[in-house]
Amino acid sequence: MFKMRVFVILMLVWLAASKTTWLRCSEDLEEQIESASDGDFLRANSNCEWTVDNAISIRSRITIRGVRAKLKSGVGLTAIFKVLEPGVIIEDFVLTGNKDSVKEAFRMSLILVFKSDVTIRNGVFYDSSQNGVAVRANQGASDIVGGLLENLEGHGCERDVVSISTRDNGLRGTRNITVKNIRAYKSRKKGAVEVSDGAEDIIVDNIYAERCVYAVDIQDHSKGKLESNNRIKISNVHAYRCKFAVRSETTDIGHSDIEISDVYARGCTRTMSLKNIMNLTIYNVRSEGNKGTGNAIELMNCDNLVLRDAHFGNRLGSVSAVWVKNSKNARVYSVKLTSGSAFKYGITVLATLSKDFESLMVEENDVASAKTVGIRILETNPQSNLGNIVLANNIGTIRQS
16 A cells, blocks of 8 residues: 555656646747656647757657658758657657758658657658658667557658668667558658668568558668567558568578568569578468569578468569578468469479478469469479478479479
């Protein structure tokens, strides 16, 4: 009972100390925010829009709601918000960048998050010269642990709407971040969400991208094993007229335990391209109306791979619906081609290295509509060994050599 009374008293003291403040349109936004104290709730009238020419540093644990702000034309290397305190909340905002007035070397994200347990939600980004929001530990600081990025939309961002990364080549980590309900339109160089350079325990859910390079990307920058991304769960991805729904630009440094599910690609060049990922699981993929000359799902050097329940509709000029190369213990189940899919091959498994790949299972696939061969298994190196091969309950022709 005593502990409860103490807790109630502390809460009352905290509530008394904090306050709600309406931001004044006619006054400098930076001064108003930087003078706030822990616990303050800052609100903005939706009719206000501030022009920012210097990054606003948030050093108190505050909530900011309803801000509309734009970067001054020609101002480079400048964010609108720099979050330098844990637990900050920024919500219900509209932020506009100045990408058409700055050179690529001077690009910058509109929000920079350097601390843990920050919430960025219910916001729209326009014309960022880099990302909408970037989460990355500050140089020499502690890891970022925890955070929520949700209900965010980007229009014409040069790179990603949301970028999750680390610092010092993975030495300063970022983990336990949830990213959900993100929409990207016309991101010229990237897409909706990027997870990179050693991020761990990241949830990415309900992502939409239209006319972007990709919806979701996993990446490293070839700086060593600390940049391996691990335990990433990606689900409910919709890509329309993008190059990829999901892509990785990953080197062979130990990326592991990545799960991708419920992906829908329509009118994309390719559905997925993933490489150098161990313990990769992919299921429930739908691809329709795609236009490209390559393979729809391309997986390379992905040991302990499981691909299950991938369906392909109309697609022109493609080689193989599923293409798996140099992947140990691969499992491919329930791939289905419709009669109008126009693939030359349904499933291609290729081994080119002098290596024992231990086992391969290809089961319960319906690839009879492939134009040339339904399933082809190729060991092009005399020293390649796919090991124990199980082919069961498949519909379509099979060629093994």
